[in-house]
Amino acid sequence: MGGTKKYTFALSLYFIGLPIGSLCLSDITASANIKKNLLNYYHSVILPEGKETTIYLLKDVTKRYYFPLEENSTHHFSITVTPCDVPIEWSILQYKMSHISQGTTSDHFRPLGDLKSRQLYKTVSALFHYKGNSVENYVGVPSYSSSLFLLEFLSTERDTHISVYLTTDLAYGTLFPELPGDPRIDVTTLNHNSVSLVWKPSPTGLKMKEHIEYCILVNEKHNYKSLCAADDAVRSVSGQRTMFSNLPVSQRIEDLQGVMHLSNRELNIIRKTNNMEVRQICIGNKNVYTVSNLTPNTQYYFDVFVVNLLTNGSAAYTGTFAKTLMEPTPKYSQLKDGKIVQINLNGNTQKSYTFQYQSMHKKVQFTFQSCKGHVRAQILKNGKTLFSESIQGLRHITLTGKILEKYVVIASAEQNTNSSVMVQASSQIHKPLFPFFPDSLKIRSFNKLRTCNSITIAWLGTQERSLYCLYKKKIQEDQVWKEMSNHDRCLGPYSRPKSEKVSCKYFHNINLHKAVTTETISGLEKGSLYLIDVYLVGSPGIMVRYHTKMVKTRKQC
The missing domain is CATH 2.60.120.680 (GOLD domain)
Known part of the structure; x- marks a missing residue:
């Protein structure tokens, strides 16, 4: 000096x-x-x-x-x-x-x-x-x-x-949690849209696990050497120059105006500008984490901070960086105009299918019918998501664009179970293959009309004259879950034994408020459980299955 x-x-x-x-x-x-x-x-x-x-x-x-x-x-x-x-x-x-x-x-x-x-x-x-x-x-x-x-x-x-x-009280300890002898962050897995990280746990965390929290900062600019600097980075991206709070991230939820996702004590705060994204993630006391939803072929910087929740002191691990892989060239199956395709998804191997469809007119109608399990449907154009939804039953989506525009349709299993869905894309909206169906596909039963050998049910119809077929199936109570989980809602009446058929009839009503029909099923066994199904059959033979109803006859009459 x-x-x-x-x-x-x-x-x-x-x-x-x-x-x-x-x-x-x-x-x-x-x-x-x-x-x-x-x-x-x-x-x-x-x-x-x-x-x-x-x-x-x-x-x-x-x-x-x-x-x-x-x-x-x-x-x-x-x-x-x-x-x-x-x-x-x-x-x-x-x-x-x-x-x-x-x-x-x-x-x-x-x-x-x-x-x-x-x-x-x-x-x-x-x-x-x-x-x-x-x-x-x-x-x-x-x-x-x-x-x-x-x-x-x-x-x-x-x-x-x-x-x-x-x-001056070094014997008692310090405000800051201790870093391990090797404070480096290791990249264990690298994909086009995710990076998996692991680091050695803090010795302080081994002594007082419930009072230690790890926070991760992800950005595209550079590494940060303190949680204070990381907090400022998150705020600066959102245009806030608020001074840093000594509280750990998990205790500042109300003060941060970001996109937050809370799951199992995990807090994920995302701030975006046109050119940069900054994420601040607190994951509890885990020392492994996979950062997902990253952009392909982009270099990211990763910092990990260990926070003592009792003192609010923090220490920074040695930051690292990694570049995500190039996005693999997608392999599309062509979806022909008007053709219905049924997709079977295996939750363990084939988890999704991707189709490409080229429109013949400005207006296009996509139809999804969930057959089995839980399926998510997505429609993209020029890389932008136009539709993303979990499909239950039948769903029509009408989009307007330009002639010969290309759409990408993705159907994926939402759980690790077998699932199935029917997909159709058509520019001939005035000639749908799927029949028109009512707003509700529920079957209602009348408890007062339930006897020892009969039940009475009702369902909604439409303004168009259509054929409705009614089926019943007797099952044991311990077989309900198995029977319902194995239901294929896309299978038509032709797949059912003749002994399960009750009746078929045509029905319609111009007044939608009166488009309700009832049916009494007799000849049943007392105290027995039945599954009731109604099929709405369209003119080309494609049908819509109502939600299965469980009804039990009375034991005593």
Whole structure:
């Protein structure tokens, strides 16, 4: 540290010494007097011990904080400084005081403003100096003479804020969780849209697992060296320059206006601009995580921070980066206009099918009929998703575009079970192959009309004259789940045994409010459970199956 710094420091101590020198001193020790007067007159510049202090810095304006250390102190002291959004410059200087020679007035000290008495004090010494944006810690050795320590902080880029933590109780522990011996983040799996990460757990987390949380920052710019800087990155993308809160991310949900997804204690905050996306994810105490929904062929930077939920202190692992793979060229099956295709999906092997359809007219109608299991249907054009929905029953989607435009249709299983769906794309909307169907496909039973050997049901019809076929099946109560899960809703009446057929009839009504029909099924066994199905059969032979109804006849009549 050069002479200029020492001169600046001496001037600072000079002005501090003025009120001290005006006091009438008795048999009070030098260190006690310094602490007393500094606390009385200059409490605003004393750095508090045992707590994290947020300090705001103006550009090119040096800010100074002081703390005294008593004579014959046996304690080490520790100072941790965390820059937030920009690099800073900071230093620690120590000013040692010597007593008057041979103990003539050893329990007194002279005012710092006294030119003669200043010769009795040792010169200032520079203990530490750092410039950058890393979290830095300095541990000082015990002092055998009374000392005054000066901390100087300077930001030359812009206004910013930092956090400073001072403690002399190193035996108790620290505000910050401990990092493992190898704090690197490893990339275990790399795909075109996801990256899997793993890191060694924090030793602090092994001791107090329920009070430790890991937070991940994902961005396309660079790595961040503190959770404070990570928080600022998230806020800056959203246009907020709010100063960092000491609370961990999981406790700042209400203050963050992002896209949040909560699942199993996991918090995912996503901020987007036109050119960059920043994600902040807190995952509890797990030390493995897969970041999904990434853009192919893009370099991402990954940072992991371990947070002590009791103290709100955090420590940063060594950040890493990875580039996602190129998206594989999709293999499309062509979907012909008007043709119905049935897709069978295996939850373990074939989880999705992709089709390409070229429209013949401006208006196109896509039809999905869920046959079995849970299926999600998606329609995309030029890479943009136009439709994405879980299909239950029959679903028509009409889209308007340009002639000869290409659409991509994706059908995927939502669970690891076998599922099936029928898909059709047609530009001849006025000639649908699927029959028109009512708003509700529910079958209703009338409890008051239920007897020991008969049941009465009702269902909605349409304004078009259509054929409705009614079927029944007796089952045991312990077979209900198996029977319902194996239902193929796309199989028509032709797949049913003749013994299960009740009747078929044509029905329609111009007034939709009166388009209701009823049917009484007789000849049933008392106290028995039946599955009731209604099929709406269209003119080309394609049908719509109503939702299966379970009804039990009475045991006593």
